[in-house]
Amino acid sequence: MRIIATEEHMMTAEVAQAWQALGLEVSDPGVAYHGVGDIGPRLLGLSERRIADMDAAGIDVQVLSLTTPALHDLGPDSVDMARRVNDAMAAAIMRYPDRFEAMATLPMACPEAAIQELERCIVELGFSGAMLCGRAGARNLDHPDFAPVFDLAGRRRIPMLLHPRVAPDGVRNAWFHGLGDRVEMALSGFAIGWHLDAGVQFLRLLLSGLFDRNPDLPIILGHWGELVLYYVDRLQILDRVSGLQQPLEAYLRRNLYLGASGMLSHEHMRRALGIVGPERLLFSTDYPYQAVSREVICTFLDGSGLPDEQRGRFAAGNWDLLTSQIIRS
Numbered sequence: 001m002r003i004i005a006t007e008e009h010m011m012t013a014e015v016a017q018a019w020q021a022l023g024l025e026v027s028d029p030g031v032a033y034h035g036v037g038d039i040g041p042r043l044l045g046l047s048e049r050r051i052a053d054m055d056a057a058g059i060d061v062q063v064l065s066l067t068t069p070a071l072h073d074l075g076p077d078s079v080d081m082a083r084r085v086n087d088a089m090a091a092a093i094m095r096y097p098d099r100f101e102a103m104a105t106l107p108m109a110c111p112e113a114a115i116q117e118l119e120r121c122i123v124e125l126g127f128s129g130a131m132l133c134g135r136a137g138a139r140n141l142d143h144p145d146f147a148p149v150f151d152l153a154g155r156r157r158i159p160m161l162l163h164p165r166v167a168p169d170g171v172r173n174a175w176f177h178g179l180g181d182r183v184e185m186a187l188s189g190f191a192i193g194w195h196l197d198a199g200v201q202f203l204r205l206l207l208s209g210l211f212d213r214n215p216d217l218p219i220i221l222g223h224w225g226e227l228v229l230y231y232v233d234r235l236q237i238l239d240r241v242s243g244l245q246q247p248l249e250a251y252l253r254r255n256l257y258l259g260a261s262g263m264l265s266h267e268h269m270r271r272a273l274g275i276v277g278p279e280r281l282l283f284s285t286d287y288p289y290q291a292v293s294r295e296v297i298c299t300f301l302d303g304s305g306l307p308d309e310q311r312g313r314f315a316a317g318n319w320d321l322l323t324s325q326i327i328r329s
Contacts, residue, residue: 001301004101004316005059007161007222007259007284009067011043012085018074028069028166029185030194042288043067046092051099053287058294060316062287064089065103065131068194069165072136078107082117090125101128101323103161108136111145115152122158128323129159129220134201135168141201142208150205154214156327159257161220162202164194171197190289192227199226202256207238211255212245218322222261222284224268229258229275249275257282257322262290264300278310282319 011034025031034040042050046064054062066085071078082105089102104121106114121127130153132141139145141162153160166172166189176188187193202221211217221228228235232249239247246254258272259282272281285292301311313321 001312002060002316003058003283003297004061004063004319005054005285005287006063006220006282006319007163007261008062008064008287009043009289010046010064010089011040011067012088013044014081015066015071015085016040018071018077018081019069022073024069024073027169028073030068030166030189033185033189034067039288046088046100047095050287051096054099056294057285057292058297059285061099061101063101063103063128063284063319064092065161065163066105068133068163070105070108070131070133070163072108072133072165074107075109075137079110079113079117082107082113083120086117086121086125086127089127093126103128103159104130106130106132106149108132108146108149111149114146114149118149118152118158122156122326123328126328128319128326129161129218131161131163133163134165134197138168140204142204142210147213150210150214150217154217157216157218157325159218159220159322159326161222161259162198162205162226163222164190164198164226167193167197195223195226198222199228202226202228203235206248206251207242207244209244211251215254217255218257219255220257220259220282222259222286223263224260224265224272225256225258225275229271232275252276253280256280257318259284262286262292264292264296266300266304269304278306279313279318279321281314282322283315 019031071082085105093100104118104127106117108114118130172188176184236248252275256276257280262285
């Protein structure tokens with residue numbers, strides 16, 4: 001069975017140095033996590049070692065994306081840097097055209113430049129979408145400054161992956177402080193803080209009327225929906241006050257795609273199936289943060305209970321169909 005992993009991360013040395021120069025690891029402890037063990041070298045590698053890791057896991061294609069927090073805090077410096085990151089991924093695709101695709105890195109701090117770079121990545125480089133890492137500076141993704149970026153994505157049906165990042169300082173201090181540095185880093189980051197932030201960003205976009213204005217815009221949430229799916233029953237109460245054209249469940253079934261992000265859980269899958277349906281599930285391993293072996297992947301797919309056709313669509317077909325609908329001309 002062909003397998004496409006749709007949320008697989010990379011990094012460049014230039015980006016890592018820019019984060020360090022900004023002292024970003026202080027406000028975003030997740031930055032330091034990129035250097036734990038051999039995560040850093042795997043993020044930097046876009047050639048033989050990564051291909052070998054893919055072969056060992058039985059992954060046919062990785063969809064590359066710049067890891068969190070991307071370039072969202074780098075201001076005007078992010079404009080040229082985004083172009084260089086995207087060119088690096090494009091070069092990897094040229095070397096291994098059957099093994100890599102890419103999600104564009106955007107200089108969201110400068111929305112006009114982000115529009116131009118998204119257009120270039122889709123039309124000229126043939127990328128498969130774009131990845132955003134939550135707020136840019138102090139602006140949430142539903143800020144009016146970013147509306148033209150999402151409008152372009154909606155017109156062109158470009159998949160936009162909303163990736164987690166650490167919660168704002170005020171939230172971290174109120175909710176996670178006082179438990180020790182290591183626990184705070186984990187709890188405010190990859191344990192739950194990241195996922196709360198991504199889920200809230202999605203809900204803000206939805207409640208801003210984004211999908212009423214852009215009914216063809218596909219949004220991807222990793223980690224089986226960044227906690228949103230487990231509160232759908234409560235979130236539907238928002239229908240009473242939102243003023244949107246459709247109930248919440250309609251947007252989830254029309255605009256939302258869900259990635260596994262290496263959380264190979266049948267329980268999570270069953271919940272996702274009931275809310276968005278089998279045609280909107282995407283396989284991903286969250287490389288290199290999750291060490292998912294071929295045996296684990298095969299066991300998960302074989303034990304999923306999905307009919308053969310749906311299993312094949314989850315593994316690769318849903319992604320192929322989604323990206324085939326991008327308007328590139």
